[in-house]
Amino acid sequence: MRMIKRAAGAAALVFLGAGVATVLAQSNTSETYRQLNLFGDVFERVRAEYVEQVTDEQLIESAINGMLTSLDPHSSYLNRKNFQDMQVQTRGEFGGLGIEVTMENGAIKVVSPIDDTPAFRAGMQPGDFITHLNGEAVSGLSLNEAVDKMRGPAGSEIKVTVRRGEAGEPIEMAITRAVIKVQSVRFRTEGDIGYVRITSFNEQTQTGLEKAITTIQQEKGAALKGFVLDLRNNPGGLLDQAVSVSDTFLDKGEIVSTRGRKSEEGTRFxxxxxxxxxxxxxxxxxxGGSASASEIVAGALQDHKRAIIMGTQSFGKGSVQTIIPLPGHGAMRLTTARYYTPSGRSIQQLGITPDLEVHQAKVEDIDQAARRRESDLRGALRNDTVSGTKPAPATTQPPAPNGDAPAEPGNGAAVNDNKPPFDYQLSRAVDLLRGIALYQARSTGN
Known part of the structure; x- marks a missing residue:
């Protein structure tokens, strides 16, 4: 989750020379000077004696990035180009492969591919570990360095090697880069149920959600029985959008609170x-691909008992990153707070536990033609409650082995390849909403 702030007041500046450091900051103890002098000594030695010439800019940026990335997986330095890319991304359009990645134990891990992007179409999945880019190992690269290598001109190809599972064989994917235009909200109806999918939280999300709900309500009217809000594989995004999405379904109460290093800096929404x-x-x-802003929404609606959370455990990112521009350079992404659900829960490392745990499953249609019914049996009694009912014609299949029950088909399962993939979790959600609507209708006597 990113919440962009502008640095207010004078920032702490460090000027490094040949073993000399001048510090403009609140703390200027002798220990601070000693440590900065150590840094200056190392910096000067590298400049003078490293086997290859390295620019001062490279050394300083690497030093800053090393300082920030050592804090946690989400703090980092953004040079001018990366900062511009990040600003474009939060507006809902950026270039690349279309995946959200994080650093885990020194490896680049896919949090989730974004729908309808090159990475998504290539078959990349949440939890994949990227091991090579164009045949070169990514081990030792920072997260920003790996992301920079994955970006490039639209239409150019990159070979990405991923490892799937603990002992999975390497999978090589040839992916053509594209300009990623993120339509963060998609919607449709599943009969009498409104389905809304949010793929990320950018500046267009709340507007898209309002359009989705209004359109579904106008289309279904009084027949509408409920909504499915799909946050699967949503890696997060802007805090203010997560708050707005939660507020859309809530009438009152706290949505989320943030607590920084100083207690007085806490904020409640x-x-x-x-x-x-x-x-x-x-x-x-x-x-498991639902992270950050997605977890804020799920946690808020769960704590207020406004929604039933269904699926599997979420990612567990419970920290807030502030983007602080550095004039004349880029920006720093710094973890400045943890966030908490309305009940005071921190989801950091734990994630959101669903109310109903439902794993995705592969469901196959059974060829009903291969099964026989009572009416197929020779001499079956007719139904005496429906006038004009005639005995069904005898089937050409042999009778059941014991004469009174249909035999199980030997191979009755078949997949219709012309149908879209069956979404078991969504099917369960739709069934649950219809069940709730039926129960409510009976309870009120309607």
Missing amino acids: NAKPGDMAKGLPVVVLIN
Whole structure:
């Protein structure tokens, strides 16, 4: 999750010369000077004696990035180009492969591919570890360095090698880069259920969500029984958008709170009156690729009992990163706070536990033609409650072995390759919402 702030007041500046450091900061103890002098000595020695010539800019940027990345996996230095790329990304358009990655134990791990991007179409999955780019190992690269190598002109190809699972064989994918235009909200109806998928939280998300809900309500009217909010494989994004999305379904109460190093710097975000879904039941789908802003939304709706959370354990990123521009250079992404759900839970490393744990499953259609029914049996009694019912014609298949029950087909399972992949988790969510609607209708006597 990224919340962009501008640095206010004078920033702490460090000027390094030949073993000399001048510090403009609140703390200027002798120990600080000693440590900075040590850094200056190392810096000067590298400049003078390293086997290859390295620019001062390279050394300083690497030193800054090393300082920040040593803090946690999400703090880092953004040079001018990366900072510009990040700004474009939060607006909903950027260039590259279309994956969200993180650093885990020195390896580049895929948090999730973005829908309808080159990486998604190539078959990259959450949890994949990227091991090589164009045949070169990524081990030893920083997260920013690896991301920079994956970016390039639209239409250019890159070979990405991934490892899937503990002992999985390497998988090489040839992926053509593209300009990634993120449509962060997609929607449709599943019969009498509204389905809304949010793929990321950028500046367009809240506008897209409002359009989705309004369109579904106009299309279905009083027949609408509820909403599925799909946050699976959503890696997060902007904090203010996560707050807005949560507020869309809440009428009051706290959405999320952040707590920084100093207790007085904590912030609370509260819902405003008005539930755009008008109290209809909501099911939120999450999985291991749901991170950060996705977990804020799921946690808020879960704590307020406004939605049923379904799926599998989420990613577990419970920290806030502030983007602090560095005039004349780039910016620093610094972890400045942890966030907490309305009940005070921190999801850091733990994630959101679903109310109903449902794993994705492969469901295959059974060829009904291969199964026989009672009406297929020779001499079956007719149904005496329906007038005009005639005995069904005898089947050409042999009778069941014992004469009174149909035999199980030997190979009745078949997959219709012309149908879109069956989404078991979504099917369970839709069934649950219809069940809730039926229960409510019976309870009220309607």
